[in-house]
Amino acid sequence: MRLSRYVFPVMASLGFGFLYAPILILVIYSFNESKLVTVWGGFSTRWYVELFQDPQILDAAKLSLQIAASSATIALVLGVAAAMTLVRFRWFRGRTWLAGMVAAPLVMPEVITGLSLLLLFVALDNWIGWPSGRGVTTIVLAHATFGMAFVAVIVQARLRDMDRTLEEAAMDLGARPTTVFLTVTLPTIAPALVASWLLAFTLSLDDLVIASFVSGPGSSTLPMVVFSKVRLGISPDINALATLMILIVGLGGVFGFWQMRRSTHRRSA
Amino acid sequence: MSSSPLLVKNWLDPEAKPFIEFRDVTKLFDGIPAVRDVNLSIYQNELFCLLGGSGSGKTTLLRMLAGFDSPTEGSVWIDGVDITQVPAYERPVNMMFQSYALFPHMTVFDNVAYGLKRDGLPKAQIAERVAELLELVRLSAYAKRKPDQLSGGQRQRVALARALAKRPKVLLLDEPLGALDKNLREDTQLELIKIQESLGMTFIVVTHDQEEAMTLATRIGVMDEGYLVQTDEPHTIYEYPNSTYVADFIGDINLFECVVTENDAGNLVLSAPQLETTIELDDPVVGAVNQTLWYAIRPEKMRLTRDPSTAVNALKGVVHEIAYLGDFSVYWIDLANGFRVRISRPNISRMDDFAEAWGEEVWITWDGSAGVVLSQ
Numbered sequence: 127m128r129l130s131r132y133v134f135p136v137m138a139s140l141g142f143g144f145l146y147a148p149i150l151i152l153v154i155y156s157f158n159e160s161k162l163v164t165v166w167g168g169f170s171t172r173w174y175v176e177l178f179q180d181p182q183i184l185d186a187a188k189l190s191l192q193i194a195a196s197s198a199t200i201a202l203v204l205g206v207a208a209a210m211t212l213v214r215f216r217w218f219r220g221r222t223w224l225a226g227m228v229a230a231p232l233v234m235p236e237v238i239t240g241l242s243l244l245l246l247f248v249a250l251d252n253w254i255g256w257p258s259g260r261g262v263t264t265i266v267l268a269h270a271t272f273g274m275a276f277v278a279v280i281v282q283a284r285l286r287d288m289d290r291t292l293e294e295a296a297m298d299l300g301a302r303p304t305t306v307f308l309t310v311t312l313p314t315i316a317p318a319l320v321a322s323w324l325l326a327f328t329l330s331l332d333d334l335v336i337a338s339f340v341s342g343p344g345s346s347t348l349p350m351v352v353f354s355k356v357r358l359g360i361s362p363d364i365n366a367l368a369t370l371m372i373l374i375v376g377l378g379g380v381f382g383f384w385q386m387r388r389s390t391h392r393r394s395a
Numbered sequence: 396m397s398s399s400p401l402l403v404k405n406w407l408d409p410e411a412k413p414f415i416e417f418r419d420v421t422k423l424f425d426g427i428p429a430v431r432d433v434n435l436s437i438y439q440n441e442l443f444c445l446l447g448g449s450g451s452g453k454t455t456l457l458r459m460l461a462g463f464d465s466p467t468e469g470s471v472w473i474d475g476v477d478i479t480q481v482p483a484y485e486r487p488v489n490m491m492f493q494s495y496a497l498f499p500h501m502t503v504f505d506n507v508a509y510g511l512k513r514d515g516l517p518k519a520q521i522a523e524r525v526a527e528l529l530e531l532v533r534l535s536a537y538a539k540r541k542p543d544q545l546s547g548g549q550r551q552r553v554a555l556a557r558a559l560a561k562r563p564k565v566l567l568l569d570e571p572l573g574a575l576d577k578n579l580r581e582d583t584q585l586e587l588i589k590i591q592e593s594l595g596m597t598f599i600v601v602t603h604d605q606e607e608a609m610t611l612a613t614r615i616g617v618m619d620e621g622y623l624v625q626t627d628e629p630h631t632i633y634e635y636p637n638s639t640y641v642a643d644f645i646g647d648i649n650l651f652e653c654v655v656t657e658n659d660a661g662n663l664v665l666s667a668p669q670l671e672t673t674i675e676l677d678d679p680v681v682g683a684v685n686q687t688l689w690y691a692i693r694p695e696k697m698r699l700t701r702d703p704s705t706a707v708n709a710l711k712g713v714v715h716e717i718a719y720l721g722d723f724s725v726y727w728i729d730l731a732n733g734f735r736v737r738i739s740r741p742n743i744s745r746m747d748d749f750a751e752a753w754g755e756e757v758w759i760t761w762d763g764s765a766g767v768v769l770s771q
Contacts (some may be wrong), residue, residue, distance in 0.1 A: 294463050295496035297483045299510030299561065309509075313500040 205277025240339030260342030273326030692766030706760030
């Protein structure tokens with residue numbers, strides 16, 4: 127069929143075009159000289175300069191990076207613990223239920239996650255006085271909660287693939303369970319750890335809905351600032367900001383993917 | 396190996412103290428038995444082979460000695476100490492895994508040093524010991540490589556060095572040569588024996604390869620469906636199997652179902668309906684008249700001839716097929732009733748007398764002591 131020689135490339139280009147054309151337009155317009163977002167006025171980097179002179183955006187960006195880093199780290203620790211429990215201790219009752227529940231935040235609508243976390247934080251504040259009020263702490267905790275689900279799923283898969291005899295060999299050579307975990311298990315699953323931390327980091331970085339629910343005064347994350355700015359009218363410096371965020375997330379994604387691939391290569395070697 | 400003049404056959408000495416003991420060991424996995432009621436004594440400096448098909452329980456038995464599985468019933472002893480409840484990391488045994496289980500993120504040096512580091516030895520001492528071991532397995536030049544930069548044979552040697560590093564009382568080897576090709580395998584077998592003899596260590600090898608077991612072992616334990624069915628020296632296992640299972644599992648054999656027709660003070664006369672003849676035996680065997688027994692005879696212990704006049708036992712048949720294997724040839728002879736007998740002949744001369752005997756009428760003969768009588 128000669129037709130198929132053209133049909134598939136055309137379909138693929140349409141699909142990828144649909145996905146990436148908006149992003150491409152955004153990137154192009156971030157270098158627009160004109161103040162009007164929809165009119166091309168020549169190449170310029172002035173919006174990038176302006177962006178880095180806007181304290182509101184810079185503060186929000188700093189805050190977002192801090193929140194993303196700390197929530198991803200908490201998510202990593204909790205997620206690895208959950209994954210280890212689910213994969214290594216097969217005997218306990220309700221294991222299947224727990225495995226399903228760990229993954230639930232992946233499919234839970236963000237509005238519901240955000241609302242329920244808000245209710246929890248308010249209730250906790252009333253009962254034990256912590257976390258007092260809403261702010262950075264609550265956003266970090268909220269992001270760690272759903273980040274943990276992603277970490278647990280990725281690390282579980284890696285642990286399942288892992289050759290268990292490696293751990294047995296370590297134990298056989300005199301390593302106690304903690305030493306086995308630190309010297310053999312962790313290094314073996316390291317690529318999955320890096321990848322899942324990056325995923326949790328980027329998810330936190332671009333979350334708007336959950337952050338809006340659990341943030342308080344003075345703790346506006348970057349997506350929140352962007353969203354509020356856009357509501358007052360689109361300004362070209364947002365395009366520049368978005369381009370930078372795409373760059374960061376894209377690099378993180380590429381690095382994470384590369385880590386995963388490297389680990390599969392090593393395993394098949 | 397079994398003919399080595401240095402070898403002390405401790406298992407023949409009723410006074411000798413066993414080094415490793417399985418006492419009434421049974422292991423169930425989810426209620427399904429993997430090992431059943433095994434009693435086994437292994438002596439110091441033995442190279443003991445556990446031989447069996449897949450699912451026979453041989454690996455489970457080894458894992459119970461290493462401490463990865465614990466027996467459902469019974470106990471495991473090393474050097475007079477009950478180690479049934481001792482965790483794997485405190486047992487004086489080390490294991491070489493079938494998959495080698497080398498740590499992929501560590502260099503060859505770090506792999507071999509792993510166990511020594513766990514003992515908290517000083518760095519200099521570790522380096523010295525690792526160098527010594529890499530020398531032993533001829534991998535000194537590869538210390539800085541990662542496992543994925545090594546060939547299969549090299550990985551196997553790293554695994555061996557790592558398992559030997561802590562000078563364990565017992566070395567366990569799970570299908571140690573399974574992943575190697577044939578030539579490398581034979582070299583490595585001899586090397587293993589050399590290392591075992593020079594270190595004076597007790598080796599326990601799990602294998603499904605009977606040739607490997609015969610080459611390596613001082614004694615072989617044959618396992619089937621979780622039972623240890625026979626434990627003996629390789630020669631005894633081959634020449635005096637204690638059951639039709641062992642006879643059939645080790646090497647090739649012709650099995651004839653027989654009925655005892657006469658019992659003259661232990662000198663039996665067997666009638667074999669499949670052969671339409673009686674079998675004469677040299678030695679007395681226990682058996683009652685009318686009891687059904689099996690007569691087992693190895694293909695190489697039967698002869699082909701055209702003149703049966705001097706033979707104790709003789710059968711007439713037609714050559715059905717000849718397989719020329721170089722060092723020897725296998726002949727399948729059809730008897731008049733269709734029963735097929737397998738005979739092997741060493742090719743002593745370059746053109747054997749029977750090399751092209753297809754369809755020819757020949758006689759099969761054998762001595763009264765050539766076969767064994769089995770009751771199960």
